[in-house]
Amino acid sequence: MQQSSALIKVVKQALKQHGFTYQQVAQHLGLTEASVKRMFSQQQFTLARIESICQLMALDFTDLLRLLEQAQWQVTQLSEQQEQQLTEDLTLLVVAVSALNHWTMQDMLQWYQLTPTECLQKLIKLDRLKLIELLPQNRIKLKVAPNFSWRNDGPIQRFFQQQLATDFIHHRFNGDQECLLVLNGMLSVSNNAVFQRKLKRLANEFNELVQQDSQLPLSQRHGSSVVLALRDWRFGALQRLLRQDNPS
Structure with missing residues (x-):
C-alpha cells in the first residue's frame, strides 16, 4: 500500500513537472475532472490508467518506476x-x-x-x-x-x-556557444498553456543532457545558463502610447 501511494505521488509530481492539469488528464482518460481529482485524493488507480497517464506525458512506465526509486531517497x-x-x-x-x-x-x-x-x-x-x-x-x-x-x-x-x-542579460550573445531569442506574439489562453508545457519539456531535456555529460572531466564541460520565461508583456516601453480606454 505504501509503495502504491508513493507511485501515485510520483505520477502527480510528474504531471506538474510536465505542465499537465487535472482537466487535461480527464480529457485524456475520458473522465470528468472531478473523477480524476477523486482518484488522486483516494489514490485509486488501475495499472492501465497509470500507463495511459504515462502516455500523455510521453513517458514509459519504466521511466515512472525509475522516478519512484529516485524519489524514495533524493531531495527535490x-x-x-x-x-x-x-x-x-x-x-x-x-x-x-x-x-x-x-x-x-x-x-x-x-x-x-x-x-x-x-x-x-x-x-x-x-x-x-x-x-x-x-x-x-x-x-x-x-x-x-x-x-x-x-x-x-x-x-x-x-x-x-x-x-x-x-x-x-547585459551581453551581446554573439559567441558560438551563446544564443538569445526574443519572441513576441499574441496567444490564446489555451495555446499559452501549450507553449508553457513545451518550455517545461525543453527544461527536462536540458537536465537530461546535463546528466549525460556529468561524468565527463570538468575540462570538457562548460557552465551553461538558460533562462526560459513567458509573461504578458504586450506593451513594455510602448505603454505610454496606449489609450486610457483601451480594451486590455
Whole structure:
C-alpha cells in the first residue's frame, strides 16, 4: 500500500513537472475532472490508467518506476530556511552550485580561492542540508533528484534574478556557444498553456543532457545558463502610447 501511494505521488509530481492539469488528464482518460481529482485524493488507480497517464506525458512506465526509486531517497527541493542559509553565505552557495554540477572537491580548490579546510567545512554543511553525502576521501555523492529545483520566488531564485538583471542579460550573445531569442506574439489562453508545457519539456531535456555529460572531466564541460520565461508583456516601453480606454 505504501509503495502504491508513493507511485501515485510520483505520477502527480510528474504531471506538474510536465505542465499537465487535472482537466487535461480527464480529457485524456475520458473522465470528468472531478473523477480524476477523486482518484488522486483516494489514490485509486488501475495499472492501465497509470500507463495511459504515462502516455500523455510521453513517458514509459519504466521511466515512472525509475522516478519512484529516485524519489524514495533524493531531495527535490530545499526549504525556505535552507535556501536562505545558502544566500547568506556566498562561499557556501558557490560550493553548493559546484557540487550540483558534479564538481569534485579538487575541482573547487583549483578554480576558487578556497583552502582545503574551508571547502571541507562547506561540504559538511551541504551534507547536513542533505544536498550531498560526503563520502570517504572527500568524495561527493549528490542526494538530489534529477528534477531538483530551487523554490519558486524563493531566496535562491530571488538572488539569481538580481544577478540576472545586472549581469546576465547585459551581453551581446554573439559567441558560438551563446544564443538569445526574443519572441513576441499574441496567444490564446489555451495555446499559452501549450507553449508553457513545451518550455517545461525543453527544461527536462536540458537536465537530461546535463546528466549525460556529468561524468565527463570538468575540462570538457562548460557552465551553461538558460533562462526560459513567458509573461504578458504586450506593451513594455510602448505603454505610454496606449489609450486610457483601451480594451486590455
